[in-house]
Amino acid sequence: MSEGEKDDSSLIESQENVEQNDSSFDNNTDSKIEIKKSQSVHYQQKIDELNELLEKEKQKSLRLLADYQNLGKQTIDRINARGDKIILDFLTVYEDFIRAKNAYKKDGGNVDSLNSIIKNMESILDHYEVKPIEAEGKKLDPKLHEVVQEIEDNNHEEGTIVKEIAKGYIIRGKVFKYSKVCVSKKLIKK
Amino acid sequence: MAERIIGIDLGTSNSAAAIIQGGKPTIIPSAEGQTAHGKAFPSVVAFPKDGSAMLVGTPAVNQAVTNPENTITKAKRKMGTNHVYKIQGKEYKPQQISAFILQKIKKDSEAFTGDKITKAVITVPAYFNNEQRQATKDAGTIAGLEVYELSTSLPQPLLLLVLTKQRWT
Numbered sequence: 001m002s003e004g005e006k007d008d009s010s011l012i013e014s015q016e017n018v019e020q021n022d023s024s025f026d027n028n029t030d031s032k033i034e035i036k037k038s039q040s041v042h043y044q045q046k047i048d049e050l051n052e053l054l055e056k057e058k059q060k061s062l063r064l065l066a067d068y069q070n071l072g073k074q075t076i077d078r079i080n081a082r083g084d085k086i087i088l089d090f091l092t093v094y095e096d097f098i099r100a101k102n103a104y105k106k107d108g109g110n111v112d113s114l115n116s117i118i119k120n121m122e123s124i125l126d127h128y129e130v131k132p133i134e135a136e137g138k139k140l141d142p143k144l145h146e147v148v149q150e151i152e153d154n155n156h157e158e159g160t161i162v163k164e165i166a167k168g169y170i171i172r173g174k175v176f177k178y179s180k181v182c183v184s185k186k187l188i189k190k
Numbered sequence: 191m192a193e194r195i196i197g198i199d200l201g202t203s204n205s206a207a208a209i210i211q212g213g214k215p216t217i218i219p220s221a222e223g224q225t226a227h228g229k230a231f232p233s234v235v236a237f238p239k240d241g242s243a244m245l246v247g248t249p250a251v252n253q254a255v256t257n258p259e260n261t262i263t264k265a266k267r268k269m270g271t272n273h274v275y276k277i278q279g280k281e282y283k284p285q286q287i288s289a290f291i292l293q294k295i296k297k298d299s300e301a302f303t304g305d306k307i308t309k310a311v312i313t314v315p316a317y318f319n320n321e322q323r324q325a326t327k328d329a330g331t332i333a334g335l336e337v338y339e340l341s342t343s344l345p346q347p348l349l350l351l352v353l354t355k356q357r358w359t
Binding site for chain 2: 149183
């Protein structure tokens with residue numbers, strides 16, 4: 001074999017080797033890409049799952065927070081309702097004291113001690129934002145006053161409160177007890 | 191947001207409404223607060239003599255002594271009939287009067303929940319005939335409520351149980 005022929009054959013061999021290497025390289029990269037692809041799909045699935053889980057947990061925490069806030073509101077309402085009931089009972093005693101004071105005063109008795117007790121009671125009512133509804137001399141407001149009787153009276157404009165039978169109260173800006181009143185009615189001449 | 195449906199007990203003497211809140215039925219208090227009728231309010235409508243705004247519920251009862259001719263009570267008994275209430279030169283059908291009560295319930299419910307209320311389940315007595323049921327539905331429509339269902343108490347046992355139990359406590 002001449003030198004030239006030897007060179008040719010080695011060149012062909014090396015070319016074959018390169019081709020073989022190329023193909024094996026291609027095969028390797030393809031498989032690697034495949035692996036990467038499957039891995040990315042796997043990771044994407046994982047991310048989706050985690051996102052879904054996160055969303056679920058978010059919703060859950062939102063609902064729990066809402067439940068907690070509702071419970072807070074309900075508790076305040078319940079406490080207020082209980083408090084209101086106690087105040088209502090307290091008001092009957094307070095009104096009894098006022099009636100007793102008026103009776104003693106009428107008989108000429110000393111009402112100083114009763115006055116101080118009533119004053120203390122009023123400060124307690126003030127503390128709990130209980131305010132009496134003004135009635136006598138005012139125009140009837142059905143949102144504050146409950147009419148129990150009409151009195152014929154030409155001295156007042158029709159629908160004016162001429163007598164208060166039971167005091168009404170407002171608590172925290174809402175009517176707690178309507179005041180029971182008598183209103184004027186024009187005298188009908190026969 | 192899921193649509194909210196309220197349950198209404200449209201009664202002859204008193205009315206009340208409830209809503210499911212946090213999975214539990216809750217009575218919607220009337221704007222006047224808790225009265226002698228509990229969280230329910232009287233089914234009374236009044237048109238004041240001085241021409242001021244119409245009154246529904248406790249304020250209407252409060253002025254009934256001075257204005258009996260313009261105060262309507264127990265309109266439910268006339269539902270489905272041709273009865274007409276003549277008030278201050280205007281004529282009102284019983285379903286219109288019931289609609290005023292339902293409008294108040296709608297307003298109070300919206301204030302209580304903070305959501306717009308458009309659907310309701312209204313209770314009707316089991317003995318109500320078709321005309322009476324239709325009149326109740328019409329009242330709901332006039333009040334701006336889509337009557338999802340007329341209940342004769344069986345389909346909403348929980349709601350009604352609460353409605354009847356909490357009304358007087």
